[in-house]
Amino acid sequence: MTGNTATTTRRLAAKLTIGLTGGIGSxxxxxxxxxxxxxASVLDADVIAHELTAPGGAAIAPIGEAFGAAMITADGGLDRARMRAAVFADPGRRHQLEAILHPRIGRVLRERAALAQGAYLVLVVPLLVEGLERWRGVVDRIAVVDCAEDLQIERVMRRSNLDASQVRAIMATQATREARRAAADDLIDNSTDLAALQARTRDLHGQYLQIARRI
Structure with missing residues (x-):
C-alpha cells in the first residue's frame, strides 16, 4: 500500500539516491x-506510512472519513488487520487508501530527504517496481533484494501471524520476482545467511560511496 508514493518525477535530493526494494520477506x-x-541516510516508505496511521497520525482523520470509524482502533490508530482484509478484497478500496496515503508519504519523503546528512540517500519502497516509471526519475539506481518465493513465504510465516495462503495473497499484489530482477541495477541475493548478505551489501555500499563522491 506504500509503493507508488513518487507523485512527481523530480529528484528528492541532490546526492546519490538509491531505490531499495524487494518482495515481502526478501x-x-x-x-x-x-x-x-x-x-547512508535511509528513508522507509513503510515506516512513514505507519507514522501517518498511528494514533494522532496525519492520515487517520481522512481514513476515518473515507472508510468509517470501524477502521480506527480504540486508541485512535488504524486497524491494520481490518484494513488489510478490506483492501485485498476490493481493489477500489485499495486505490482509495493509496490516494490518501501516497501524497502524504511523498511530502514526508521530500521533507526528510532535504535534511538527509548521510553519504548517500536510500529510499526503501516495497512496491517500487510497480511504480517504476515514476521512480526512475527519482532514484539513480534500483537495488533489489532477492530470494526464492518459497523462502519469502517461510520467512513471513515465521515472523508474522499469517499462514501460507495469506502470504501468497500479499505476494500476488506485488510485482513478480522476474519483474523485480529485470528492473534491478543492483541485485542483492539473500537466499543464504546473514554473513553472505552483509558481504554483498558491503560491496554495494563501497560502490555507492565511490559514485557519491563523483556527484
Missing amino acids: GKSAVAHLLAAWG
Missing part, C-alpha cells in the same frame, strides 16, 4: 539497517 529491512549503520 530482507529489505536488513539491508537498509546495514546501509544506515555504514553511513
Whole structure:
C-alpha cells in the first residue's frame, strides 16, 4: 500500500539516491539497517506510512472519513488487520487508501530527504517496481533484494501471524520476482545467511560511496 508514493518525477535530493526494494520477506529491512549503520541516510516508505496511521497520525482523520470509524482502533490508530482484509478484497478500496496515503508519504519523503546528512540517500519502497516509471526519475539506481518465493513465504510465516495462503495473497499484489530482477541495477541475493548478505551489501555500499563522491 506504500509503493507508488513518487507523485512527481523530480529528484528528492541532490546526492546519490538509491531505490531499495524487494518482495515481502526478501530482507529489505536488513539491508537498509546495514546501509544506515555504514553511513547512508535511509528513508522507509513503510515506516512513514505507519507514522501517518498511528494514533494522532496525519492520515487517520481522512481514513476515518473515507472508510468509517470501524477502521480506527480504540486508541485512535488504524486497524491494520481490518484494513488489510478490506483492501485485498476490493481493489477500489485499495486505490482509495493509496490516494490518501501516497501524497502524504511523498511530502514526508521530500521533507526528510532535504535534511538527509548521510553519504548517500536510500529510499526503501516495497512496491517500487510497480511504480517504476515514476521512480526512475527519482532514484539513480534500483537495488533489489532477492530470494526464492518459497523462502519469502517461510520467512513471513515465521515472523508474522499469517499462514501460507495469506502470504501468497500479499505476494500476488506485488510485482513478480522476474519483474523485480529485470528492473534491478543492483541485485542483492539473500537466499543464504546473514554473513553472505552483509558481504554483498558491503560491496554495494563501497560502490555507492565511490559514485557519491563523483556527484
